[in-house]
Amino acid sequence: MILVIPHDQADQHTAVLEQAWRLRHRVFVEERGWSDLARPDQREMDAFDTEGATHICVMRGQVLVAYARLLETTRPHLLSDVLSHLCQTRPIPRGPNILEWTRHCVAPDYRGQGFALGQAERELMLAIVEHALENRIEHLTAEAHPVWITRLLRLGFEAEPLCLPTTVAGEPAIGLFISVSDKTLEKTRRVAVRTEAPADAVAMPPAYQLPPAALNA
Template identity: 30%
Template sequence: MADLGRYRHKVFVEKLGWQLQCEHGLEYDQFDRDDTIYVLAKNDDDQIIGTARLLPTSKPYLLGEVFPQLLNGQLPPCSSDIWELSRFAAVDFDSSSTSALRQFSSEAAISLLRQSMETAMRVGARRVITVSPLGIERLLRRAGFEAARAGAPMKVDGMSIFANWINPSKNAWRSAEH
């Protein structure tokens, strides 16, 4: 967990400049609980190069608690079969060809997203919702996912973010693999 917290701090605070409450260079928030599911990508040296967090919307989660305004007046979902994907990043800090912005188009990001969707389905998700920067749309299109905005993008702390529905079914993205 400490490695995960350091990685997230490096991505979200140091590289992307998010204003997050962090202690000792570790990025965690109130949604990092015992029941949180993490999907990690690691390189050959066992270093984290990607992460995603999955939370059921039947318990407190980022969109519902912090960013409900992104839902265009709709109530935040609250269901055991709708899960939130948050804190998604795919940055290999040891690679000279990876930037924080490139995280939304790399093969590693696509692989991490697919693994995250497979994990979400294994725990019962029929739909996934995200709070994301606009760049995630490019990743979803490139990976062939069925996705739709839940509301219009909004500027928060100078960054355009939006809520996005994703169909996690492998049938929804299988054709993009070839």
């Protein structure tokens, strides 16, 4: 099941969002070592969990297994206010038809192997595309591991690097300007309904395997 939770409905889904804050803490603080985000209550929340945030949640029963946050770019967001050095080829993309894709993470037991997307993550990607197109969103921005460019292209996205690869919090990172279209929706739907890894998924050499959650800050 997919839950799309706009900020104005957050109080109706407190139990799910509680799981989201804890999954984010587990992935970004405990696994990836982003100690600046650590909190004693093990709930990762930041200055952008505000009115401009929409939470995309993949559920298995009552359990959250994959999550992403979409931010309005007409408000302060990560690329504009924190990671602006990842946008060097054009002004910071902003507008009512552009969202920032952040805090993408998957629970450990639901991840794919190597470069392949697990089923929960495929459903998450599809939900993001469907939400974007239903709301007339044409573009997404993201801060990601560079190998996400290949992942996105295989799913029918157009992904434009906004800078040369650099390092953020000890990890390779790049800013991305991503276009979403009906082609993206068609291909992502084909991938998301499969229960096995897509045929074009390949295992990357160890040096290039993705960390557990390598899309965005």
